[in-house]
Amino acid sequence: MLVVAVFVFSLLHLSPGDPAAIIAGDQATSQDVERIREQLGLNKPLLTQFGTWFWNVIRGDLGISIFTNQPVSQMIAQRIEPTLALTICSMLISLSVAIPMGIIAAWKAGTWVDRLVMAFAVFGFSFPTFVIAYVLVLVLSMWAELLPVQGYVSITNGLTQFLPNMIMPSLTLGIVFIALIARMTRASMLEVLSQDYIRTAQAKGLSTPQVLIGHALKNASVPIVTTIGLGIALLISGVVVTETVFAIPGLGRLTVDAILRRDYPVIQGVVLVFSVSYVLINLAIDISYTFLDPRIRY
Amino acid sequence: MTVVSFDSAVDANVAVTWRAALRDIWRRHPTAVIGGVLLLLILLMAIFAPLLTSIEPNALRPVRRLRWPSAEHWFGTDSIGRDIYSRVLYGARVSLLVGASVAVLSTLIGLTIGLLSGFHRAVDAIVMRIMDGVMSIPPILLAIALMALTKASIQNVIIAITIAEIPRVSRLVRGIVLSLREQPFVEAARAIGTRSWRIMVRHILPNTVAPLIVQATYICASAIITEAILSFLGAGTPPNIPSWGNIIAEGRTYFLVSAYIILIPGVFLSVTVLAVNLVGDGLRDVLDPRMARRM
Numbered sequence: 178m179l180v181v182a183v184f185v186f187s188l189l190h191l192s193p194g195d196p197a198a199i200i201a202g203d204q205a206t207s208q209d210v211e212r213i214r215e216q217l218g219l220n221k222p223l224l225t226q227f228g229t230w231f232w233n234v235i236r237g238d239l240g241i242s243i244f245t246n247q248p249v250s251q252m253i254a255q256r257i258e259p260t261l262a263l264t265i266c267s268m269l270i271s272l273s274v275a276i277p278m279g280i281i282a283a284w285k286a287g288t289w290v291d292r293l294v295m296a297f298a299v300f301g302f303s304f305p306t307f308v309i310a311y312v313l314v315l316v317l318s319m320w321a322e323l324l325p326v327q328g329y330v331s332i333t334n335g336l337t338q339f340l341p342n343m344i345m346p347s348l349t350l351g352i353v354f355i356a357l358i359a360r361m362t363r364a365s366m367l368e369v370l371s372q373d374y375i376r377t378a379q380a381k382g383l384s385t386p387q388v389l390i391g392h393a394l395k396n397a398s399v400p401i402v403t404t405i406g407l408g409i410a411l412l413i414s415g416v417v418v419t420e421t422v423f424a425i426p427g428l429g430r431l432t433v434d435a436i437l438r439r440d441y442p443v444i445q446g447v448v449l450v451f452s453v454s455y456v457l458i459n460l461a462i463d464i465s466y467t468f469l470d471p472r473i474r475y
Numbered sequence: 476m477t478v479v480s481f482d483s484a485v486d487a488n489v490a491v492t493w494r495a496a497l498r499d500i501w502r503r504h505p506t507a508v509i510g511g512v513l514l515l516l517i518l519l520m521a522i523f524a525p526l527l528t529s530i531e532p533n534a535l536r537p538v539r540r541l542r543w544p545s546a547e548h549w550f551g552t553d554s555i556g557r558d559i560y561s562r563v564l565y566g567a568r569v570s571l572l573v574g575a576s577v578a579v580l581s582t583l584i585g586l587t588i589g590l591l592s593g594f595h596r597a598v599d600a601i602v603m604r605i606m607d608g609v610m611s612i613p614p615i616l617l618a619i620a621l622m623a624l625t626k627a628s629i630q631n632v633i634i635a636i637t638i639a640e641i642p643r644v645s646r647l648v649r650g651i652v653l654s655l656r657e658q659p660f661v662e663a664a665r666a667i668g669t670r671s672w673r674i675m676v677r678h679i680l681p682n683t684v685a686p687l688i689v690q691a692t693y694i695c696a697s698a699i700i701t702e703a704i705l706s707f708l709g710a711g712t713p714p715n716i717p718s719w720g721n722i723i724a725e726g727r728t729y730f731l732v733s734a735y736i737i738l739i740p741g742v743f744l745s746v747t748v749l750a751v752n753l754v755g756d757g758l759r760d761v762l763d764p765r766m767a768r769r770m
Contacts, residue, residue: 299756303749305700307707307723308741315734326731414615418704422727432616436623436710448620452612459611 234449240442244435249446252431259329260427262339263419264412267347271354276401278355279362280389283370286363294359301356306415310349310422317345327424346423350415354408361404365397372396398469406462413451507757513750517743521567528561532717543735550739553722554729562717563740569629569718570699570747576633577698578691581640586687588641589648590675593656603649606642614639618701619710627713632705636698647690651683685762692755696748703744719744 233240239249282294318326324345330338369375370393378388420429428447435443501508520527536556544551550559588606592599609617614636621635655661655678664674705711706720714721719740726736 299752300749303696303752304745305703305741305748307704308737308745311730311734311737311741314730315738319731319734410613413613414704417615417619417708421708432619433708433710436619436708439623441623444620444623448612448616451616455613456611 239446239449242435242440242443244438244440244443249442252443253428253446253450256426256428256431258331258427259425260416260420260429262332262343263346263350263425263427264416266343267350267354267412267415270347271351271358272405274351275355275358276362276394278359279401280366280394282359282363283366284385284389286367286370291363294363298356298360301352304352306349306353306418307422309352310345310419313345313349314422327422329423329425329427342423346419346425349422350412350419353411353415357404357408357411358401362397362401365400366393369393369397395469399466402462402465402469406459409455409458413455504757504760506753507760510750510753510757513746514754517567517747517750518571520564521571524561524564524568527564528558530558530561532562532565533557533715543733544739551733551735553725553736554733559722559736559739562722563719563743565717566719566722566740567743567747569712569716570702570744573629573633573636573702574695574699574751577636577640578695580633580637581644581694582687582691584637585641585644586648586683588645589683590652590679592645593649593652593679594671594675599649602645606645609638610642610646614697615701615704618705619708622705622710627711629712629716632702632711635705636701639701640694640698644687644690644694647686648683651686652679655679655682689755689759689762692751692758696751696755699744699748699751 230240237250239253241248242252245252278294278297282291285291314326317324324341328342330342332339366389375388375392378392383391416427417429417432419425420427421433424430428450431443432447432451434440435447534557536552539548539552539556542548542552542556548558548560550563552558553562588602592602612620617639618632618635621638622631625631625635661674661678664678669677702711702718703720703723706718707724709724711720712718714725722740723737723744726733726740730737
């Protein structure tokens with residue numbers, strides 16, 4: 178966590194040239210630059226600067242955008258809803274597709290079903306998010322005219338308006354994730370299915386679903402959950418692209434805009450928010466192991 | 476007479492074994508062979524781009540803008556009349572260059588870091604904490620952030636993606652070193668008084684090669700995608716260099732009328748990444764059977 182903070186802080190200071198000069202812009206006089214430097218505390222020693230910045234971050238103050246003059250934390254708060262909605266939808270879709278896919282592939286290992294799932298996984302890994310996005314737009318909105326091309330309607334306006342705009346983005350975002358989770362589920366299930374207690378369960382007359390879900394999936398869940406956590410990184414990078422393609426006003430779009438405008442405080446803020454949530458999610462997953470597998474203790 | 480026939484018999488034998496070997500590879504790893512052939516085609520396309528097209532990739536002909544694919548412009552033209560066919564050919568150079576450079580650089584640097592930290596506990600404690608920190612930032616975000624700091628250039632794209640990939644390689648190598656360090660053959664080498672660096676080079680290093688080659692192909696695939704994403708977002712290869720991500724980014728505004736501007740480079744990008752991944756899977760099956768069984 179501290180390393181993340183140090184890294185994000187040094188972003189502004191590693192940048193070539195004087196941050197104050199960048200902020201002031203091309204037409205600024207040297208007095209302007211001096212004034213901005215004073216205002217941002219850039220003339221103080223580096224360690225003091227870091228201390229001030231870190232203290233502010235802990236209190237939720239991420240600085241002020243160079244471009245819009247709004248507080249960064251406020252900008253992030255405004256943009257967080259679409260991103261959360263998108264990632265949650267996409268997560269729900271992917272998990273409800275990927276886990277059954279992986280289970281069936283493992284159960285029918287070696288058959289055409291298994292090969293189909295594995296082929297899908299390879300393709301899912303290979304097709305970049307924005308290519309998938311544009312193909313979906315072409316097929317579902319332009320040819321079939323089923324869904325809106327782009328845009329976002331908040332969930333507070335009702336599900337009927339929210340969902341049509343959400344389907345394509347969440348599918349786009351989900352495909353890589355589906356590929357990843359399906360592959361891991363299959364691998365993990367294969368390992369478990371060769372164990373003795375699976376044969377015992379079958380021998381005592383349990384139905385196939387009972388064996389697969391109650392006995393096998395439960396024991397195969399730790400690696401799957403780990404992969405879900407690591408896959409969040411894929412989701413985050415996908416969000417940046419997906420929001421750009423579908424014109425969703427979320428954090429990903431904010432990141433891209435901030436980069437194009439070289440709005441360093443906003444870039445710092447967004448990278449910090451994404452990284453901290455990634456770390457926190459993975460922490461939560463580490464803790465969840467104790468519930469999934471009572472043998473693991475901390 | 477006899478000598479001549481003996482020679483030709485040897486020749487025939489060599490030919491037969493070669494053909495048999497190829498058929499054997501094809502039978503056992505058909506997808507890897509397909510991937511390899513595709514990759515070779517794309518590589519040839521990138522190398523011989525100037526011979527395959529007579530049109531400059533940056534030549535503007537505003538009169539002929541947004542033309543759909545035709546005999547004259549095989550893949551159509553973009554919004555300022557540049558020929559997409561030749562831009563796609565030249566774009567292959569960027570993708571392959573970035574993919575290969577990132578794969579080689581991050582593997583070499585990651586290998587060094589991984590070996591050192593696997594062997595020295597003091598180095599390990601410091602380096603791995605830093606790596607953990609870097610890893611907690613999603614790779615694309617890290618690459619974007621690094622690109623925001625520097626001028627857009629292919630070189631900087633390569634550096635940014637390499638930095639984002641290093642932690643994964645060094646973790647892999649460190650894991651291998653840690654498990655090998657306890658193996659009897661390393662203990663034996665130590666017992667007869669072999670120096671640390673010699674154990675590292677002669678006994679540990681050769682064992683990391685196979686998994687690293689496999690890992691390098693996957694890094695190559697992901698680097699190609701990352702470059703395209705960076706360029707697509709406007710934080711990658713500078714716009715004056717035709718890269719697949721740039722062509723797609725420039726076609727974004729015109730997608731509803733001229734979908735081909737995005738779809739054609741998109742297909743090339745996907746096929747290239749797929750080919751690299753298929754080769755990687757094949758290599759993994761051959762070089763790293765333990766991992767292959769797991770996946």
